[in-house]
Amino acid sequence: MNARIGQPELLKEINRAHVFEILRHERTVSRPGLADLTGLSRATVSIVIDSLLREGIVREAGFGVSSGGRPPVLLEFRPEAVFALGASMHDYRWSVILTDLDAAPQDREDIAILGSSAEAAIEALSDAVARLLTRNSARRVFRALGVGSPGLVDMRNGIIQSATDLEWFDVPLKTLLQSRTGLEVYVANRSKVGALGERWRGTAKGAQDLIYISIGTGVAAGIIHRGELYIGTNSSAGELGHTTVLPDGPLCGCGNRGCLQQLVSDPAIAGRARERLRETQHGILFERYAERPETLNAPDVFRAAEEGDTLATSILEEAAEYLGIAIGNLVNLFNPEMIVIGGQSGAGSTLFVEMLRDTVRRRAMAYPLTATTLVTAELGSDAAALGAAVLVLQHAPELLFGGNTTSEPQSEFLDAVPEAGPGY
Numbered sequence: 026m027n028a029r030i031g032q033p034e035l036l037k038e039i040n041r042a043h044v045f046e047i048l049r050h051e052r053t054v055s056r057p058g059l060a061d062l063t064g065l066s067r068a069t070v071s072i073v074i075d076s077l078l079r080e081g082i083v084r085e086a087g088f089g090v091s092s093g094g095r096p097p098v099l100l101e102f103r104p105e106a107v108f109a110l111g112a113s114m115h116d117y118r119w120s121v122i123l124t125d126l127d128a129a130p131q132d133r134e135d136i137a138i139l140g141s142s143a144e145a146a147i148e149a150l151s152d153a154v155a156r157l158l159t160r161n162s163a164r165r166v167f168r169a170l171g172v173g174s175p176g177l178v179d180m181r182n183g184i185i186q187s188a189t190d191l192e193w194f195d196v197p198l199k200t201l202l203q204s205r206t207g208l209e210v211y212v213a214n215r216s217k218v219g220a221l222g223e224r225w226r227g228t229a230k231g232a233q234d235l236i237y238i239s240i241g242t243g244v245a246a247g248i249i250h251r252g253e254l255y256i257g258t259n260s261s262a263g264e265l266g267h268t269t270v271l272p273d274g275p276l277c278g279c280g281n282r283g284c285l286q287q288l289v290s291d292p293a294i295a296g297r298a299r300e301r302l303r304e305t306q307h308g309i310l311f312e313r314y315a316e317r318p319e320t321l322n323a324p325d326v327f328r329a330a331e332e333g334d335t336l337a338t339s340i341l342e343e344a345a346e347y348l349g350i351a352i353g354n355l356v357n358l359f360n361p362e363m364i365v366i367g368g369q370s371g372a373g374s375t376l377f378v379e380m381l382r383d384t385v386r387r388r389a390m391a392y393p394l395t396a397t398t399l400v401t402a403e404l405g406s407d408a409a410a411l412g413a414a415v416l417v418l419q420h421a422p423e424l425l426f427g428g429n430t431t432s433e434p435q436s437e438f439l440d441a442v443p444e445a446g447p448g449y
Contacts, residue, residue: 040065042422044073048083048102049126055097074100080425081106081165082126104129107421108166110157110208111414112150113173113215115241115406117141121153122410123161128225128418130411132161143185143196151205167424170208171416173215173409174198175242180260183212189278190242209424211416213256215239216367217263218412219402220247221254223365225415227403234361237402238265238352239409240368244286247412248359265355266290270347285351289344291323291370297340298326309334327374341377349384356389356397367402 040063047062048054056074060067077083086101104126112121123132134153138146154170176188183199202210220237223229229237229249237247244266248255256262266286267279274283275293287293298310299318305311309329314321329337352364366372366381382399389397402408417424 038423038426040069041073041076041426044070045077045082045422045425048077048100049104051102053086053099053101055099057097059100076426082425102126106165107425108161108164109171109414109417109421110154110166110169111171111173111218111410111412111417112154113218113406113409113413114138114146114150114175115215115409119146119150119153120406120410121150121157122407122414123157123164123166124411124414124418126418126421128222128411128415130226130407132157133410141191143191143193143198143201147198147201147205150202154206154208167417167421168208169417169420169424170202170206170210171218171413172198172202172210172212173218173413174212175215177261177264178212178214178217180211180213180256183210185212186261209420211413211420213254213260213413213416214245214247214263215409215413216245217247217254217256218416219367219404219408220249220365220412221415222404222408222410222412223367223402224249224252226411227365227408228400229363229365232363234359235363235365236355236359236361237365237367237408238348240289240348240366240371241291243290244348246355250359265351268351268354270350285347288347291368294323294326294340294344294370295321297343298337301336301340305336308336310336323370324373327370327377331374331376338376341374342380345377345380346384349381350388352381352385352399353388356385356393360393361397364397364399365402366399367405367408369406372401372405 043063044059047059056067056070059070081103083100083102086099088096088098090096107126108131109124112119117138119136121134122130124130134157136149136153138149158166174185175191176193177186179186185193185196185198187194199210199212216239219239223237224232224235229235233252235249239245246263246265248263267284269281269283270285271283271288275287276282277284277287299321302310302315302318309332326337326340330341366378371377378401385399404411
């Protein structure tokens with residue numbers, strides 16, 4: 026049992042968080058308006074607003090319309106008051122983005138990881154964060170970092186349980202990064218935070234129920250339900266790539282056969298194309314890659330299909346059939362308002378998305394499908410980095426006030442890079 030339940034400091038945290046979210050959504054509102062929207066007393070709202078005014082999160086912006094007495098003072102939300110850091114890892118590179126309170130990108134650092142070890146990745150990320158903070162030392166930045174990582178992630182403890190492609194197992198990423206940077210760290214699978222990124226800044230902005238599917242070295246999904254990220258009992262929800270769509274199909278690294286990612290991921294599509302090049306003597310893929318099939322990758326297949334290559338088109342049709350079966354099941358199970366296709370290859374192919382739509386129309390039940398739109402992601406690889414910053418923004422009130430109950434809240438900001446220490 027939580028001994029804090031009913032304690033004044035916990036109620037203050039809840040009230041601050043509630044008012045903060047209403048302000049972020051409404052943008053401009055009066056104190057009486059906030060009281061009506063939150064159900065809090067006007068006295069409580071005034072106490073919370075006074076603290077937000079001191080922190081610069083809101084400012085007074087003229088007067089509203091009078092309802093009989095003095096016109097109310099309007100309060101305006103200031104997204105530029107504080108900034109958040111988010112990072113994601115793709116193809117042995119980190120993208121680190123600095124955002125405002127609306128998750129709008131303000132600055133970024135991209136850095137290669139020199140090596141395949143978790144230690145090399147941590148070193149590269151720490152260096153990128155340090156450079157970004159140095160360049161933005163005049164800004165107020167939360168003492169926190171959101172991270173979108175590959176693999177199965179224990180979000181509660183910030184541990185990468187397994188990232189098979191990288192041969193990372195039981196990596197305590199949160200602890201290692203906190204020690205290295207001095208920041209609070211929130212870790213999630215990059216596809217999960219990709220869903221947050223698309224909901225806050227991308228094609229699914231404002232959607233309440235959506236599933237974001239990222240196709241890359243694997244296949245994974247981020248599920249948003251009622252506006253919140255659904256993570257499951259031990260934060261492993263969304264492992265779409267390890268659902269079985271072909272009994273007795275190719276062996277997967279997880280030990281199962283016929284996993285979706287063995288059939289529709291970028292390596293699977295590229296591998297199938299290389300195999301079938303041996304069986305053909307014509308076409309775009311043959312002309313470009315017959316002599317060096319090892320250089321053929323998934324984006325090449327997607328491009329060739331868009332250009333009308335028969336072999337490439339047949340490979341994408343097969344991949345779309347398998348993925349469409351999985352999406353049809355998701356529509357039937359979750360009844361989402363939106364399915365968002367992400368990843369560098371599939372999301373950029375109009376032809377592939379049309380193939381998917383055709384398969385889903387045949388595989389999903391007609392009634393739940395009437396409520397679902399299948400679209401492509403807008404943010405590309407930035408979806409995960411922006412979504413990782415959202416992990417920080419979701420903790421904004423507690424980071425702002427740190428649970429402090431004194432009359433002068435102690436803001437948890439990082440105004441500059443920490444003094445020299447491990448990693449700096």
